[in-house]
Amino acid sequence: MKHKNLLLLFMLGLTLNIKAQNSTDHLLSYLLGSFTSSEQAIADTSYFEIELEIVQIWSNRQNGPWMYVEQAVASNKDKPYRQRVYQLIKTEDGKYESVVWTFNNPLRFAGGWKKDNPLEDLTPDSLTIRKGCSVVLEWNPEGFYEGSTIKNECESNLRGATYATSEVIVKEDRFFSWDRGFNEKGEQVWGAEKGGYVFIKK
Numbered sequence: 765m766k767h768k769n770l771l772l773l774f775m776l777g778l779t780l781n782i783k784a785q786n787s788t789d790h791l792l793s794y795l796l797g798s799f800t801s802s803e804q805a806i807a808d809t810s811y812f813e814i815e816l817e818i819v820q821i822w823s824n825r826q827n828g829p830w831m832y833v834e835q836a837v838a839s840n841k842d843k844p845y846r847q848r849v850y851q852l853i854k855t856e857d858g859k860y861e862s863v864v865w866t867f868n869n870p871l872r873f874a875g876g877w878k879k880d881n882p883l884e885d886l887t888p889d890s891l892t893i894r895k896g897c898s899v900v901l902e903w904n905p906e907g908f909y910e911g912s913t914i915k916n917e918c919e920s921n922l923r924g925a926t927y928a929t930s931e932v933i934v935k936e937d938r939f940f941s942w943d944r945g946f947n948e949k950g951e952q953v954w955g956a957e958k959g960g961y962v963f964i965k966k
Contacts, residue, residue: 787854788829788852788854788860789829791852791860791901791909791934792820792829792831792852794909794934794935794936794939795818795831795934795939796818796819796820796831797818797965797966798815798816798817798965798966799815799816799817799818799938799939799963799964799965799966800813800814800815800816800838800963800964800966801813801814801816801961801962801963801964802838802964803962803964804961804962808958810956810957810958811956811961812837812838813837813838813839814835814836814837814838814961814963815835815836815837815838815841816833816834816835816963817833817834817835817877818831818832818833818834818850818877819831819832819877819882820832821849821881821882821883821884822883822888825888827851827853828851828852829851829852830849830850830851830852830888831849831850831851831852832847832848832849832873832876832877832882832883833846833847833848833849833850834846834847834874834875834876834877835847842874842875843871843874844870844871844874847867847870847871847873847874848864848865848866849864849865849866849867849883849886849891850862850863850864850865851863851865855900858902859900859901859902859911860900860901860902860909860911861898861899861900861901862898862899862900862901863893863898864893864894864897864898864899865888865891865892865893865894866891866892866894867886867890867891867892868890873886894918895917895919896913896914896917896918896919897913897917897918897919897928897930898913898914899911899912899913899930899932900912900913900914901932901934907935907936908933908934908935908936909932909933909934910932910933910934911931911932912929912930912931912932913928913929913930916929916946918930920945922945922954923945923953923954924945924947924953925945925946925947925953925954926946926947926948927945927946928943928944928945928946928955929943929944929946930942930943930944931960937964937965938962938963938964938965939962939963940960940961940962940963941960941961941963942955942956942959942960942961943955943956943960944956
C-alpha cells in the first residue's frame with residue numbers, strides 16, 4: 765500500500781509538472797529578459813550582433829500577458845530598428861498565439877524596457893494588429909516551445925517583399941528566431957539566409 769501511495773504521489777507530481785510547463789506563465793518566463801546574439805556574430809560574421817529586450821507590461825490586464833519587445837543592433841542600441849507589443853493567448857487546442865501589435869512613433873518609447881512600468885502611457889486602443897503575423901507556439905516534450913507564422917498570411921512590403929515568415933524555438937536560456945521576407949514569386953528578399961538568429965539570455 766505504501767509503495768502504491770508513493771507511485772500515486774509521483775504520478776500526481778509528474779502531471780502537475782507537465783501542466784506547469786505547458787502554461788502561459790511558463791512560456792512567459794522563458795521569453796522575458798535581455799538577450800544577445802553576440803556569440804553567433806563572433807562565430808559567423810554574416811550575422812549582426814543584435815540586442816533584444818523583452819519585458820512584461822500592463823500586468824493588471826486580464827487579456828494577456830502583454831510584452832514590450834525592443835530589438836537593436838548592439839552598436840546602436842539607443843535607436844532600435846524593431847519595437848513591438850506582443851500579447852500571449854492560449855488557444856482552445858492548447859497552443860499559444862503570440863499576437864503582434866505595432867504603434868505610432870515607436871522611437872519615443874526607445875529604452876522603455878528600463879523603466880519600472882514600461883509603456884504605461886500607451887494603451888491597447890493605440891495599437892494596430894499585424895494581421896496574419898501571429899506566431900503560434902506549442903510545447904515540445906523535449907523541453908522547449910516551437911512554432912511559426914501561418915504559411916504566407918503575414919503581409920510585408922519591406923524591400924520588395926509581399927509576405928514574411930517567422931520560425932521560433934524558445935528555450936529556458938535562449939531562443940532561435942528566423943524572420944524572412946519573400947516576394948510574390950516566393951523568392952527570399954530579406955532576412956538571414958543560412959538560418960535564424962540565436963539569442964542567448966544574459
